[in-house]
Amino acid sequence: MKDTHKLRGLRQRLVKYLQSRGIDDSRILDAFMDIPRHYFISKDFAEWAYRDEAFLIAAGQTISHPYTVAFQTDLLQIKSSDKILEIGTGSGYQATVIASMGAKLYTIERQAELYHTTNKLLIKLGYDRIRTLFGDGYQGAPRFAPFDKIIVTCGASFIPKALPYQLKIGGRMVIPVGEGEDKMMTVITRESETEFSSEKKGIFKFVPFLEGTNEQKQSAISKPVIRVKL
Numbered sequence: 001m002k003d004t005h006k007l008r009g010l011r012q013r014l015v016k017y018l019q020s021r022g023i024d025d026s027r028i029l030d031a032f033m034d035i036p037r038h039y040f041i042s043k044d045f046a047e048w049a050y051r052d053e054a055f056l057i058a059a060g061q062t063i064s065h066p067y068t069v070a071f072q073t074d075l076l077q078i079k080s081s082d083k084i085l086e087i088g089t090g091s092g093y094q095a096t097v098i099a100s101m102g103a104k105l106y107t108i109e110r111q112a113e114l115y116h117t118t119n120k121l122l123i124k125l126g127y128d129r130i131r132t133l134f135g136d137g138y139q140g141a142p143r144f145a146p147f148d149k150i151i152v153t154c155g156a157s158f159i160p161k162a163l164p165y166q167l168k169i170g171g172r173m174v175i176p177v178g179e180g181e182d183k184m185m186t187v188i189t190r191e192s193e194t195e196f197s198s199e200k201k202g203i204f205k206f207v208p209f210l211e212g213t214n215e216q217k218q219s220a221i222s223k224p225v226i227r228v229k230l
Contacts, residue, residue: 001036001038001039001043001046003036003038003039006047007036007038007046007047007049007050010047010049010050011032011033011036011037011050012033013050014032014037014050014051014052014066015029015032015033017052017066017067018032018066018067018070021067023067023070023071023074025073025074027078027100027101028070028073028074028097028101030100031073031096031097031100031101032066032070032097034100035093035096035097035100036049037049037050037063037066037093038050039121039125040057040063040091040092040093040121041055041057041063041091042055050066052065052066052067053065054068054205057090057091057114058111058113058114058117059111059113059114059214060207061090061091061111061114061207062090062207063090063091063093064090064093064094064153064206068204069093069094069097070097071185071201071202071204072094072151072153072174072185073094073097073098073101073151075172075174075185075187075201076098076149076151076172076174077149077172078098078101078102078103078149079103079148080101080102080103081102081103081148082103082104082148082149083103083104083106083144083147083148083149084098084103084104084105084106084147084148084149084150084151085105085106085107085108085140085141085144085145085147085149085150085151085166086098086105086106086107086108086150086151086152086153087107087108087137087140087150087151087152087153087154087163087209088107088108088109088110088137088152088153088154088209089107089108089109089114089115089118089132090109090114090118090153091114091118092107092118092121092122092127092130094151094153095107095122095127095130096122096125096127096130098151099127099129099130103149104129104131105129105130105131106130106131106133106141106144106147107130107131107132107133108133108134108135108136108137108140108141109132109133109134110134110135110136110137110210110212110213110214111213111214112134112213112214115132115134118132119132131144134213135213136211136212136213137152137154137160137209138160138162138163138209138211138212139160139162140160140162140163140166141166142162142166145166146166146167146168146171147166147167147168147171148167148168148171149167149171149172149173149174150163150164150166150167150171150172150173150174150175151173151174151175152173152174152175152176152209153206154176154206154207154208154209154210155176155177155178155181155183155204155205155206155207155208155209156175156176156177156183156208156209157177157178157179157208157209158177159175159177159186159188160211163175164188164190164196167188167190168190169190169191169192169193170189170190170191171189171190172187172188172189172190173187173188173189173190174186174187175188176204176206181205182203182204182205183203183204183205183206184200184201184202184203185200185201185202185203185204186198186199186200186201187199187201
């Protein structure tokens with residue numbers, strides 16, 4: 001797929017829109033200008049890619065609204081030295097935004113179809129340093145923990161216990177959580193070995209955060225959770 005002068009102009013307009021909504025980190029704005037979002041959706045909708053809209057991708061999933069991607073990225077407070085875990089690779093767009101800011105990124109996808117196609121796309125686009133994993137996001141990536149930051153790009157009804165405990169002390173997790181379709185964007189900070197704090201950052205819509213992989217049968221056994229007052 002080509003990147004045209006017209007599409008770059010639409011990208012520039014999107015960046016100005018994000019600025020108008022309070023996104024002022026130049027690294028995030030540069031990423032949105034530099035990364036062609038239309039590479040991550042059907043070529044039939046290339047010009048639509050720069051609207052603040054979500055789009056369906058493979059396996060019944062979506063690529064999030066540009067503002068949502070920018071907002072979550074801003075909440076992470078990324079440093080170039082950070083090691084970050086992303087739950088929900090999806091199209092790979094959020095991953096490229098984070099990687100472009102210099103962080104070391106591990107990203108997990110539960111849908112086998114998305115895992116394979118997105119991994120190939122990331123390599124094709126030159127993001128071969130992003131470590132892609134196929135697995136259950138509820139379990140995180142204990143092999144590579146601890147992480148400075150964790151971002152969850154799907155809507156959870158609760159916070160799986162494994163994830164906050166894979167943060168370093170002082171680390172932060174950005175996760176949309178709550179019952180129903182509307183989720184509260186929540187920032188969890190690990191204050192000590194056993195203590196966590198939370199902040200509410202507004203309501204957003206996401207596809208659901210599902211347990212296991214689409215190649216596994218789901219267990220009926222309930223899992224321990226960390227409850228956050230919203």
